[in-house]
Amino acid sequence: MVASKDLAKSADIWDDKWIDTACGGCYNGCAVRVRRINGVAVAIEGNPDTSLGGRGGICGKGAASLMTLYDPNRLNVPLRRTNPEKGIGIDPKWQPISWEEALDEITKRLKKIRKDNPEKLWQNTSTAHTYGGWGLVARDWLGCFGSHQRLSSGGSLHCGNGAHHSAGLVHASWSATIDWRYNNYSLKWGSSKGTGSGHAMTVNARLRAEAMARGAKEICFDPMCNFAAGNSTEWIPILPGTDSAVALAMINIIINELNIYDAQFLKKKTNLSFLTDPNGRFLREETGGEPLVWDVKDQRAKKRNDPNIFIDDYALEGSYEVQGLKSQPAFVLFKEHLKKHTPEWASEISTVPASTIRRIAREFAENAQIGSTINIEGKNFPYRPVGSIYFRGSQGHTNGTHQCWVLDLLNVIVGAEDVPGGCVGWPCIRLGHPATGHANMIPHEGQDGIIIPANFIGGHDPWPIKMPSDTCSGGRCDDFWTMTTTSGVPHMRDREEIWKKLNMTAEPEMLLVWGGNLAVSVANWDDQVDLFKKIPFIVVTDIYSNETAEALADILLPDQCALERFDWQTNLNSYFFNHPPTYEEWAYHPQLPVVEEPISERRNCIDVMAELADRVGFRDKWNEHFNRVFQITDSQYQLKPNESLTWVEMGDRVLRWCFGTDKGVDYFKEHGYIKWPKKIEEIYWRWHWDSLNNVRIPAYREHLINIGERVKAIGEKVKLDLAFEQYTPFPSYFPPQSYLEMNKEYDLLVFSYRDVLHTNNFTSQNPWLDEVSQACPYTYTITMNAGTAEQKGLKDGDIICLETPYGRKEKGLLKVMEGQHPKTVAIAGQAGLWAKGRPIALGKGSNFDLLLESDLKHYDHLTLCIETAVAAKVYRAGEVS
Secondary structure, three states: OEEOOOOOOOOOOOOEEEEEEEOOOOOOOOEEEEEEEOOEEEEEEEOOOOOOOEOOEOOHHHHOHHHHHOOOOOOOOOEEEOOOOOOOOOOOOEEEOOHHHHHHHHHHHHHHHHHHOHHHEEEEEOHHHOOOHHHHHHHHHHHHHOOOOEEEOHHHOOOOHHHHHHHHHHHOOOOEEEOOOOOOEEEEEOOOOOOOOOOOHHHHHHHHHHHHHOOOEEEEEOOEOOOOHHHOOEEEOOOOOOHHHHHHHHHHHHHHHOOOOOHHHHHHHEOOOOEEOOOOOEOEOOOOOOEEEEEOOOOEEEEOOOOOOOHHHEOOOOOEEEOOEEEEEHHHHHHHHHOOOOHHHHHHHHOOOHHHHHHHHHHHHHHOOOOOEEEEOOEEEEOOOEEEEEOHHHHOOOOHHHHHHHHHHHHHHHOOEOOOOOEEEOOOOEOOOOOOOOOOEOOEEOHHHOEEOOOOOOOOOOOOOOOOOOOOOOOOOOOOOOOOOOOOHHHOOOHHHHHHHOOOOOOOOEEEEEOOOHHHOOOOHHHHHHHHOOOOEEEEEEOOOOHHHHHHOOEEEEEOOOOOOOEOOHHHHOHHHHOOOOOOOEEEOOEOOOOOOOOOOOEOHHHHHHHHHHHHOOHHHHHHHHHHHOOOOOOOOOOOOOOOOOHHHHHHHHHHHHHOOOOOHHHHHHHOOEEEOOOHHHHOOOOOOHHHOOOOEOOOOOHHHHHHHHHHHHHHHHOOOOOHHHOOOOOOOOOOHHHHOOOOOOOEEEEEEOOOOOOOOOOOOOHHHHHHHHHOOOOOEEEEEHHHHHHOOOOOOOEEEEEOOOOOEEEEEEEEEOOEOOOEEEEEOOOOEOOOOOOOOEOOOOOHHHHOOOOHHHEOOOOOOEOOEEEEEEEEOOOOO
16 A cells, blocks of 8 residues: 555544555456545546556546445345245345355255255356456356356356357467557457457557557448447448358458468468368378378478478478378368358348458458568567457357357468467466566467467366267256357256256256346346246345346345455456556556455455355365466465465465565555566467467368267257258358348347446446436437438437347337448447346346347357347337337
């Protein structure tokens, strides 16, 4: 804690301090300073001394979090539901109970489940609740208990299975973005990185603003010209879910018409040089199973990582006889596959003019500057100042996995992956603190050269991918859908039919919700509440009595908010939530409490987890987990098997191991944070990291052939109706389910988008943000193209009704605008909430999720992305549709 320079002399002021901490207004955890006077937090500002955030800037959500700290509607004591009836609008009839009563009841049930079958315990978390490291703790606590049945609603934004899987396979990271410092030309597809919310929000906003100020161009493919497209160089309207059609046409133009591609990158850094047999599988060496490539100099096949092949000697073209079979490099198949994807074909699907597709393809290829290099810190790197990035908007469809795969291939073909100016994962590598070498993160090379992340939030690494099983151990069914990060099966209306077909018998007996709001964060509320009412016992831990608590919870526990709690794990593991994706220093900022005494009976939920680990009897596994994750080998710092340490005491050990003996909890309470230089190869590692020299990007996903055959065999046997055609090694366009459901009556596509004013539905209760939202023309309205509205006899300010082919309906206030695709309707974030425990959020705006279907038909069948666009018709409320 740092004393204020303008310490008041008045005897009435005995406490005036600025406290360095990390923000909790969203999951980014930006570096902030909080001023406390006489024990009361009175101001929040950004920290200009660190790269974690806006270098002194702070967004509205962060500044408004003071209102969350002192909201009189906050939970203060544990509550028990006394009304056995559950459902939307049902009064739970809460009765206060002691912490001892609550924990005794929870412990009794947990012990029974752990003895019977741990997979019968489900858990839901949300990154929106607070800083990113918090969700990791809950995930790992569940694993130590013995269950893998983790649900996550992505904070009501349908977190990106397709996007995370793709970033993991390519970058060994949870997400990817633009290297803003050196980029000159970027493409955005359904992404608000650098202009709105999302990973490292203020960091990306700051870096992007600097790039645009020096003349960088940004082309935004989006159905709406709002937070992202409205700030870009050029907005290109596109129908939701058709991005991959446009991108495939662009790749076809670049490779087959312009003949522009980074041959050296494709040869050495992708699997497009691997030889394929007539069935499309890789030819492999007879011993060891490594894929083979063709050495044009020695005129023979060699294993892909043979140290004696020079980069120019890998064949990308041609036909060769190997092992008695006709073989070709995968690049030959790839080029041929692209030819059918013409700009005219893509235009008919997406509505983007063919001439525009051709122009953007040429601009992207020419701006890539293939063959150029740049010297940074005395080291030469390939210089590729272009990038193609995507996120929730493009991946949230039944074709989401292929969309992400295709959109990233634009970077691959020009060699713009993890090099200056290109697309970078953040981060793939961290060497650790220079004083100790600890708190490090280094991935390794896996089968077929595909990278394996050192840290991945999902329940399992994206590689290697397990073969699907016809028997599932838990309700997520990720024994069958082995590529999913966060399974949607628990949220599907037809889940019981799926469970029966896949021999899943561990039906849930208990659900722990740590800061989530799954009742209103996935799909239609009635469906979700009906599904989760079937779970016998539900515990919700939150700072408010939210919709999930009121509809479903048996016990409701009061959590601390970010300004009350000490959280040391934070960005020790969740680097992508807040660290700069480009060349700026590393920093570590724990969350520190800015109030001196706990408020009422609120408890840090992680301390609750620690006590439950003691009570249930798996503290030894939890302690060993932290030793393993942080690679603690010194007994002085190791967490001993049955030490019942508090979260702060655990943190003191880990921090001193990571940063030095004198850098424990007391150090950070006094100094706030620590920072150190980033080495250039930590960010631009692709060509400069010896142990990863042979890593290959799976541009051609040969592994999907075997996985698809297994899925089809099981699926046909048990009569699962699946999109088997998506299990192809070729990046492809498949019409999303919403697109297929459009017709003359249901002629519009409704989508939701991330509201820059809010952290999903978590901040809806904040009075300052509500005041701004009421002045904003978007937060509480439904938007539509002005011309489309006029054609349908609608005008600005009308109360309209949206209706889907399934009879789902939602009403709202119409806002017409020119900057929206004429075939779309949009709803911001997630408003329209109904919990009485959040009176400021109550009843304001419209809720998109009410319109969403959640059944197997409406999920991507590779990674289980939910379809987040809806075919609908629109009419004035009160009129007959």
